[in-house]
Amino acid sequence: MRALIVFCLFTFASLAQAQDFQTSASHAVILDYETGEVLFNHNGDEPMPPASMSKLMTLLMAFEAIERGALSLDDELPVSEHAWRTGGAASGSSTMFLEVHSRARVDDLIRSIIVQSGNDACIVLAEAISGSESAFAADMTVRARELGLSSARFANSTGWPHPDQRISAIDLARLAAIIIREYPEFYEIFDVREFTYNGIRQFNRNPLLATMDEVDGLKTGHTEESGYGLVASGERDGARRIVVYNGMESERARASEGERLMRAALADFTLVELGTAGDVVGEADLFLGQAETVALRLTEDARVGLHVRARGDLQAEIVYDGPIAAPVAEGDVIARLEVSAPGMETRQFALEAAGTVAKQGLIGRALAGLGSLFGVN
Incomplete structure (x- = not known):
């Protein structure tokens, strides 16, 4: 028996009866950076369209290529017609405004992706690292799985809408933690507020950099499919937290909910x-x-x-x-x-x-x- x-x-x-913490985001996670413990989870295991937040994986691939000597920050990479047409000024999307058949330094491409969310910069790096954007997307997926990000599937380097471009909020948080831990010299760039290239000045889209001193990264995302989202990291009194959320209806809603989530992450959630x-x-x-x-x-x-x-x-x-x-x-x-x-x-x-x-x-x-x-x- x-x-x-x-x-x-x-x-x-x-x-008193404990009250559940709620969010208006469709997906949200609060991660403790030091331990990797999930402090709050709202649909965080569910693969979602990440929009430009998937550029964190593109950046990690570039950081690793630099680390192993396949790229250097001073390398000048060619801007293909595909990069210009799909991610440049002609695309109407977030762009570095690279000119077709020009060349751009790797250092500038990385800064553009972080600060301006340049789609053309992503494609230039992808083609340099893997030969084509499609091959790079396949490599992104393989590398993500090697890192334990089991929900990740990538179809492009930019986060452009595609049914095979998916990753969970928890895996995005873990990806952010890898970047912070393994590449502190590059993570510093995520706190840069503006970047000028070819005389065009653009500003960092992370709304929390302007409203919370504790926040020093990472990446916004927005498409009609995904809504407005953000991967953010902040530190207070030696405790770092990573917040990921998606599905907000507007930039204003993303900013207000992001500040609320980050303040809660730093003050209201604890480890036992x-x-x-x-x-x-x-x-x-x-x-x-x-x-x-x-x-x-x-x-x-x-x-x-x-x-x-x-x-x-x-x-x-x-x-x-x-x-x-x-x-x-x-x-x-x-x-x-x-x-x-x-x-x-x-x-x-x-x-x-x-x-x-x-x-x-x-x-x-x-x-x-x-x-x-x-x-x-």
């Missing part, structure tokens, strides 16, 4: 440390073992992110099918720690046996059987 054993490990009693790998958090009952119980320990660090209002209702439970039949070897994963709170997806952490318990001998098993038969405990 299957028995579900549930022990309440701890509960932080609250004086439940234990570190190896900590004993409880015990499990055994059947026919030389001991009646075995201690349970965490196999990994256990932490959760949540809104401060929900912390008072945080609960953690040890769950397993039991009693567990002996023998049990140290290291066997035999239970899980389930952690829940209002507004937070339930998290599970594996628990393993902290020791070895052998099976009872023949006489012990016989006595246990008789005890069970006559109802003796």
